[in-house]
Amino acid sequence: MRSLIDVVDLSVKELDELMGVANDIIRNPDKYKEACKGKKIATLFFEPSTRTRLSFEAAMLELGGSVIGFSSADSSSAAKGESMADTARVISCYADIIAMRTPQEGAALVAALNARVPIINAGDGGHKHPTQTLADLLTIKREKGRLDNLTVGYCGDLKYGRTVHSLIGALSRYKGIKTVLISPEELKVPSYVRHDILEKNGMEYEEVSDLEQALPKLDVLYMTRIQRERFLDPREYERLKDSYVLTAEKMEKAKKDGIVLHPLPRVNEISTDVDADPRACYFKQVECGKYMRMALIMKLLEEAEKDKSAVTIKGENLVYDKYKCHNPKCISRTEQELRNIATSSPSSPDILRCIYCEKKVN
Amino acid sequence: MRSLIDVVDLSVKELDELMGVANDIIRNPDKYKEACKGKKIATLFFEPSTRTRLSFEAAMLELGGSVIGFSSADSSSAAKGESMADTARVISCYADIIAMRTPQEGAALVAALNARVPIINAGDGGHKHPTQTLADLLTIKREKGRLDNLTVGYCGDLKYGRTVHSLIGALSRYKGIKTVLISPEELKVPSYVRHDILEKNGMEYEEVSDLEQALPKLDVLYMTRIQRERFLDPREYERLKDSYVLTAEKMEKAKKDGIVLHPLPRVNEISTDVDADPRACYFKQVECGKYMRMALIMKLLEEAEKDKSAVTIKGENLVYDKYKCHNPKCISRTEQELRNIATSSPSSPDILRCIYCEKKVN
């Protein structure tokens, strides 16, 4: 059985295949309209996310399948204290595949270890949100014709921006990617992104604070929102906020064939006067997200037909019950009778990370 | 592309066609059971309204289509501050048609201007709720055999009763309609209904305060609820409330072929002892609502096939950015970067109204 917890669970070859299928769906939607007839997806959204939830539901319906689920924790048994493991077991009796969003980090992995059907992580706290990255990759591929040899700028909140970290990671597997990190000092990317992704993979990158200066060289500009709450000093927020707002005026400095992405929802970090610009691709990105989810649902259901064995914990240096994870949002803090397990990567054997949320535990 | 924001967006001829289709569905439901196969409606209910939402969902399912959506704002991205325009653009990627209910007045128009699919206004604050009026019209047509030459009484809260104003407007386009407005002094119809609809169309009308006296002459009695909160003096409410409750006893004074309508939900303004009376048509009205929604969904999807161009603002004297709308519930007060636009009607060139909520701005 395959689940999708992190985008790197998919090989580059698998990503290419998924994008191929998505492109074929776009060209021949009728060919797929009964591809999942009789199948059900459960959308378990323990916290609300309309866009992501409806994208999964539209995807399944366009494949001829159907949908059950909930859109917030209050209408779920979680309110009665049911564990994630039990929820996954129970919902496996009702649906053929599960897409889930949780505030707890690592919850999708716990679900995958217990479910009898594939789990798709639709966002687990600040940890991972792989189907957003699938949407981003397909949009870039379709608009730019390639995923290598691109200069990609990321602008806004790069510290907490889960989608940014994930896309940097996904693109690290392609050649010739130059990364431009555009943010205020307070919101620079965490050091693990710099060290473990950019530097480890020998990727060219620079950190700058000025959007307008960076714009002319970018093939792709990935915008994110800056939240007032992230700043210690509100005056600093007021001083900076306008410089990270993309406007039609600033777009005059961008490449003629550059593209603008945004994971949405936006608040005001992209002015609506940019929307009519053909380089504004954030609504195309929404559509790409639906098509990649369709391709993914088909792939995971096919693999589940072939291999019904449960997902198991992978990793070489598994340390059981020795380290407790201190991340207050980690699923290991709330889940009934869940063992604490830590692991190290071959390249950093001294650093042990929680297998659920991947935070350091030693 | 056509959307339905207000019932007067439909010509009398179109209304007749919709009622014709609805009657045909009632006679031959099987003929329509795959009419919308492969199509999806999104029901975006930013505030709850079970009856209306489930009516749209049942309508789409009986046409062989399917449903996505949400039933309250907390489970939507609106909680994250997404604009109505963006929501409409995003949901256009997932659904073929959208039915939406919002607390903000004018929100459905903003959605229609930005969506790539037809929008049906399922209630925008106290402003419009056209599909309720479609239900009312079909019920009257089926029960009375005509929409002209009728004496129609409206009882209860005529001041805030959006459904009442809308039905008065819709019937103003038919001949020989006599209107009897039955309400306490505090809850009389607003002056614009008297001047701009009843008087401008030369309709015969009277304002009375006694339901029992009015009953014998009515072909149609349209009941609405009186809310305690509407009264400045609670003793006044206590004194009056029973006189606006319809009972089996009072029904003895009604015409033998008169009918009673109510937009539901009722609380106690119609006693349950009236329910068994064959003249009580409020549950038939619920069914008529479903059938009119089926007819409407088919019509708008057909028109969207023919004309995919976006909805644009209509009106002759459009004044941009000069007047700010002061209605606190107007969508222009909250929507990101929305231009203030006012318009005047040919018959009242001096009065400028907000194009979104239609409140006066000058």
Place this chain on the structure above:
Amino acid sequence: MRSLIDVVDLSVKELDELMGVANDIIRNPDKYKEACKGKKIATLFFEPSTRTRLSFEAAMLELGGSVIGFSSADSSSAAKGESMADTARVISCYADIIAMRTPQEGAALVAALNARVPIINAGDGGHKHPTQTLADLLTIKREKGRLDNLTVGYCGDLKYGRTVHSLIGALSRYKGIKTVLISPEELKVPSYVRHDILEKNGMEYEEVSDLEQALPKLDVLYMTRIQRERFLDPREYERLKDSYVLTAEKMEKAKKDGIVLHPLPRVNEISTDVDADPRACYFKQVECGKYMRMALIMKLLEEAEKDKSAVTIKGENLVYDKYKCHNPKCISRTEQELRNIATSSPSSPDILRCIYCEKKVN
């Protein structure tokens, strides 16, 4: 028209037929995949219960039907004060069958008396929850091969445990059932269960407080949760709680072919180390619930085709308007213009019970 309010509304013969159909669905799911094509179930959950709601929805979808509904009261018209009777009438216009869960006891009966379609009680307060009992019966039948000549233990909160009372009642119609009631003093079964079910039917039973001592003789162990709030003295709860937790260690004392059931969700009353034990049948019970709901939906829809007349109140000694029910959770306390009706059973002619919630009124 048939509705299902209480499991005893079904005769033993009907229960056997339902289990027969459920077993046939398990063997030949394809045979049923269009059995309810074109039909809709409305799931009206005035309080959340994910597992039960999704079970009904999965059941209907696996029969080829579709689903409308709501998952909590805030997204329903009940918030606007609509009566249960009106809700049932209105939803009858949208759906072919209704499954409903309410906090008010007797609400499903009121709905059934007013609906135009069958009602399935999916839990009305602490009163009844018949489809859980259907799940329990099928699980026992499939795992033990019979529903008679069994020693059945119930452990935990037997005072408030609605599912326990219901299963004891359902099994009272089979021969050779020995009942072992395992609970702390505070949480023993109510006297009416002892007198009106166990003793009246001449069933062998014992009340004990020690789970480990009882385990060796049980063919079936039905676990439930003990809630801290039920105890007057929290120290008493602390002292007792562990003795009512089932662990792998305790399971060593259980029969080799005994089975463990639990209505779920569990919190920690069954340790997760029991889950891998083949005698742990609580996840099988979830699947059995879905299949019994499929069988039930088909049965009620078939009967509704044959007999469309509304459900009426049954009972021999009906006393109208004389006794007011004092149960604060009874639907008669909140429903608009609902008559107070009491009834007595032939065996206890002196005791009058509310027909809605079955609490004593005299």
